[in-house]
Amino acid sequence: MKSLAELEAIKNKIKNQVEVRRESDSSTRIVVGMATCGIAAGARPVLAALVDEVGKRNLANVNVSQTGCIGMCRLEPIVEVFEPGKERVTYVKMTEEKARKIIAEHIVNGKVVTEFTIGAAE
């Protein structure tokens, strides 16, 4: 069983990393629409995949968060990427696989996955 002792160990490990994290002010924000429309369209596994990738790759400067309805329900699940000093990128009709690809290509390698963006969908 994933024990509380294991949780304690994870916490101690994180605490050692926190100082490094605070020094950097240039963090990337990834926001997932989690209103009824997003959830019904499959946003939950998308969000979970993003968190999973960020955790596995130890991307300390990437913050994954949730928001409500972005206003384009037919294009849900929607993921928006905000990078400091760059224009916002909106990805639409996301899936778990696409989400993992965005972390690898866009967040890690810095290449926007144009085919998944709202520009390509519209």
Add this chain to the structure above:
Amino acid sequence: MLELSLHVLDIVNNSIKAKATEIEIEINEQVLKNTLTISIKDNGCGMDKEFLKTVTDPFKTIRTTRKVGMGLSMFQAAAEATGGKLKISSKKGVGTLVCVTFTYDHIDRQPLGNMAETMQILTSGNDSIDFIYHHIKEDKEFLFDTRQIKEILGDVSLANPEITMWIRGHIEEGLAELDS
């Protein structure tokens, strides 16, 4: 929604929007009695009687992006399709209780789905809210309480990816034991 756990995620978001600081989720599976009950209780701002009367009407919503709100209506439809029902009680300034019953073996009952992922997502964005998740199956039970987790974590956020993965794994294992 294809899973009941997705409805839970959606309806708990109502509690979060209502500024709840404590949210209790209880799932009770009584296979022999052929019932499945899901209840969500919060200490959020509550609703007045007028709003409560119309709250499962899809054309009532507090959202500002459009004029329809489907969350409770869809949860109610999912329950009624199995011969169950959705009951909601609320008091302004006190909180809200949503209680939904299903016929366990009804062919139209949606699967419970991934509750571990629902709890992972709920706890990750809301450090200021205490979540209590109680899952009962026949005579066994599993209890998850973020107050206990926060005591261990101190000032480390529940939103930390490694913490959320631990929470997910912890709940997956706890729920698997209910089936063993």
